[in-house]
Amino acid sequence: MQKSPLGRSNLKVSRYGLGTMTWGGPTPMDIAHGQIDRALAHGINLIDTAEIYPAAPPRAETVGRSERIIGLWFEKNSRRSDVILATQHSGIGQNLVRHGAPIGPETIRDGVEGALRRLRTDYIDLFQFHWPNRDTYHKRGAEPAVAHRPDPAAIVQTMADSLGALAVEQRRGTIRHFGLSNETVWGMAQWLRLAEAGAGPRPVSVQNEYSLLCRQHEFDMAELCRNEDLGLLAYAPLAVGLLTGKYQGRKRLAMARIALMPDLGGRRTPCAELAVDAYLDIAFKHDLDIVGMALAWVAGRPTTASVVFGATDLAQLDRILSQTDLRLSDAALADIEIASRAHPMPF
Numbered sequence: 001m002q003k004s005p006l007g008r009s010n011l012k013v014s015r016y017g018l019g020t021m022t023w024g025g026p027t028p029m030d031i032a033h034g035q036i037d038r039a040l041a042h043g044i045n046l047i048d049t050a051e052i053y054p055a056a057p058p059r060a061e062t063v064g065r066s067e068r069i070i071g072l073w074f075e076k077n078s079r080r081s082d083v084i085l086a087t088q089h090s091g092i093g094q095n096l097v098r099h100g101a102p103i104g105p106e107t108i109r110d111g112v113e114g115a116l117r118r119l120r121t122d123y124i125d126l127f128q129f130h131w132p133n134r135d136t137y138h139k140r141g142a143e144p145a146v147a148h149r150p151d152p153a154a155i156v157q158t159m160a161d162s163l164g165a166l167a168v169e170q171r172r173g174t175i176r177h178f179g180l181s182n183e184t185v186w187g188m189a190q191w192l193r194l195a196e197a198g199a200g201p202r203p204v205s206v207q208n209e210y211s212l213l214c215r216q217h218e219f220d221m222a223e224l225c226r227n228e229d230l231g232l233l234a235y236a237p238l239a240v241g242l243l244t245g246k247y248q249g250r251k252r253l254a255m256a257r258i259a260l261m262p263d264l265g266g267r268r269t270p271c272a273e274l275a276v277d278a279y280l281d282i283a284f285k286h287d288l289d290i291v292g293m294a295l296a297w298v299a300g301r302p303t304t305a306s307v308v309f310g311a312t313d314l315a316q317l318d319r320i321l322s323q324t325d326l327r328l329s330d331a332a333l334a335d336i337e338i339a340s341r342a343h344p345m346p347f
Helices: 029-041 065-077 105-119 152-172 185-196 221-228 239-244 270-285 290-299 314-321 330-342
Strands: 003-005 012-014 016-019 046-048 084-089 124-129 175-181 205-209 231-235 304-309
Touching: 003 304, 012 016, 012 304, 016 029, 029 065, 029 314, 046 231, 046 304, 065 105, 084 105, 105 124, 105 152, 124 152, 124 205, 152 175, 152 185, 175 185, 175 231, 185 221, 205 221, 221 231, 239 270, 239 290, 270 290, 270 330, 290 304, 290 314, 290 330
Parallel strands: 016 046, 016 304, 046 084, 084 124, 124 175, 175 205, 205 231, 231 304
Antiparallel strands: 003 012
């Protein structure tokens, strides 16, 4: 499988990365371990997790299970060097971890040590901050984390202090590289500026939502990624199942995420259903599986380093793995752009 440099790091990540947000929830450990085996055999080397996972939605009794499942796989297989391991440090609003304390120098050591313990490893390749300590457009439909406008100077100072704490972890050898998740252009610009001024490690990546239905990345973050050598780890490339077509016609599947999150985190809207219909038509027209089409489109975008997908079971994983070499034709890409202009920002 094609591999790409992740930012200015020495990491080369596979075109597709294995997400784990259902592991320990809908996906039991034996199936998760089978997914790791099949993904690595297929050439995937990136596994992305988070201390809050499984998250469909998060529950107090399951926090940390996804990391523990990966750790047990490492213990059983002794293949740590075959994996680029990424995890995410929770923060403000994620009340099941550290009572929702904001990310800062006071929480980073605890976050790193807890992840190392659960993952049964002595280093993390990519340590990411899961959510900013402020409200952003990524928190679609969520309650505001703070009731007042935060002080920009205080935000930047916390960023600088956090980079200092990350530099300490790098010197300890517990983390190799640092990235952000659900971050904005303003936020990324501050992290880069502070790092280049010597506050701590320079981010190598940003993990944001990107799909045929969610193209906000292209408004400005794509330019920043391209000009500042940041790799995009694109999550929710299937729009949490919408782009499989399985929810069309108001379908409800008993074991699907929609049973727990009826609006799919604010994504399931009438406009989104119309857009999915349009993309289903394009897939039929070009004799494509919409799943492969949606994933290949994200993978083919110029700033995408890796497409982080999830699969609840092995059948879903096999469907995806069978199409990871797909490249879309110019005709299919042209039809996708026409549909995108007809259905902009459907959620």
